[in-house]
Amino acid sequence: MRGERFDVLVDGSNVVMHNVDEAGKGKTETLKQVASRLEEAELEFFVIFDKGIMKKCDDPHYVRRLEKRGEALLFPAAGRLTPMFFS
Secondary structure (H helix, E strand, O other), X not given: OOOOOOXXXXXXXXXXXXXXXXXXXXXXXXXXXXXXXXXXXXOOEEEEEEOOHHHHEOOHHHHHHHHHOOOEEEEOOHHHHHHHHHO
């Protein structure tokens, strides 16, 4: 990602959790739809996730694939970042 430019930064955790299934798992299909629309609009995008999404989504393998392709990053939960940045 360093040095690369993109038009849109996507909060993948919020997008995935926007729609949930019967078990309360966030639907990765929602993110796939957003990505498809951005691609149709010829916009470059990058996705960030809270690491907790791996337990909260219906397809954690999809999230990992995005990360491995360099299209996404997983970050520690915000509560865990606070002490690191403010201590």
